[in-house]
Amino acid sequence: MKRYIFSVSLFVGCLLFTSCVSKKQFVGLQDDYKTLQIENGKLNQSYQDAQVQLAECRASGKSLDDRLAEARKSNQELRSAYSALQGSLDKSLQQNSQGNINISKLVDEINASNRFIKQLVETKSKSDSLNMVLSNNLTRSLSRDELKEVDxxxxxxxxxxSLADNMLYKSGGYEVNDRAGQTLSKIAKIIMDYKDYDVLVEGNTDTDPIIRPNIRNNWDLSSLRASSVVQVLQNSYGVDPKRLTAAGRGEYNPIADNNTALGKQRNRRTQIIITPKLDQFMELIDKAPESSDKK
Structure with a gap:
């Protein structure tokens, strides 16, 4: 633009001084002016092109800024996603580690359970052997026929x-009859063989009510029967009374249905319960034979 103004000014100056120059000089000035116009046109075109390029650069710069902002946003989203994935991975690793711990704990519990089951089996075998020892030792004084009358x-x-009431007492009574003496003598011998064992004599009845003077109910009857057996064991066979206990269960400890005659007969019984003390029990365990399947 400055060059254009300068060219116009020069042209005007030339006009002002035309009278002072020759024709040849004037024509040269005109050629110079035309050349200046051409150059000015080129400059204008260059200027316009520069303006377009500037606008395009500005638009491109804005586009680059937008793309940069979008890239930064995407980068932040990728960082967030990476952080979430890392957290998920850490959690999975922690859960896997915890799972391994739980599996190990479960295996230990299973092994402990297996050991406990094995111990129970061994204890059961030992208990069965112990019961066999006790049964053999405590019934060795009884003959085969006598064992038929005693359970x-x-x-x-x-x-x-367990002794049936008809073997010990008269119907509805509590005094021990003569027939029972021989069997009680055998039982007394069993008791005497194990002097430190406690002995509980327990009377039981059926549900039929008792109608006798001075006996109020089946509680009285069962207790009187147990007391009669205890006194026979003490007075006739010399069992230490400190070892003896008499108890009546009445009709409240049935082993069969009281709605049948056979059931009532089974419920009318006297039980003699022989219990070893703890130290004797441990001695018997030591004496118990090993199970036949153990090697």
Whole structure:
């Protein structure tokens, strides 16, 4: 633009001084002016092109700024996603480690359970052997025929000798009859063989009510029967009374249905329960034979 103004000014100056120059000089000045116009046109075109390029650069710069901002936003999103994935991975690794710990703990518990089951099996075998020892030792004084009249069971180291009421007492009575003497003498011998064992004599009845003077109910009857057996064992066979206990269960400890005659007959019984003390029980365990399947 400055060059254009300068050219115009020069041209005007030339006009002002035309009278002072020759024709040849004037024509040269005109040629110079035309050349200046051409150059000025080129400059204008260059200027316009520069303006367009500047606008394009500015637009491109804005586009680059937008792309840079978008790239930064994407980068931040990628960082967030990476952080989330890393957290998920750390959590998975922690859970896997915890899972390994839980599996190890479960294996230990299974092994402990297996050891406990093995111990129970061994204890059961030992208990069965102990019951066999007690049963053999406590019934060795009884003959085969006498064993038919006496039910002997050994459960968990405790001996249960059950006697039917018709073998011991008269119907509805509590005094021990003569027939029972021989059997009680055998039982007394068993008791005497184990002097430190405690002995509980327990009377049981059926549900039929008792109608006798001075006997109020089946509680009285069962207690009187147990007391009669205790006194026979003490007075006739010399069992230490400190070892003896008499108890009545009445009709409240049935082993059969009281709605049948056979059931009532089974419920009318006297049980002699022989219980070893702890030290004797441990001695019996030591004496118990090993299970036949152990090597």
């Amino acid at each position: 002997v069971q050994v459960l968990k180291g405790v001996v249960y000798i």
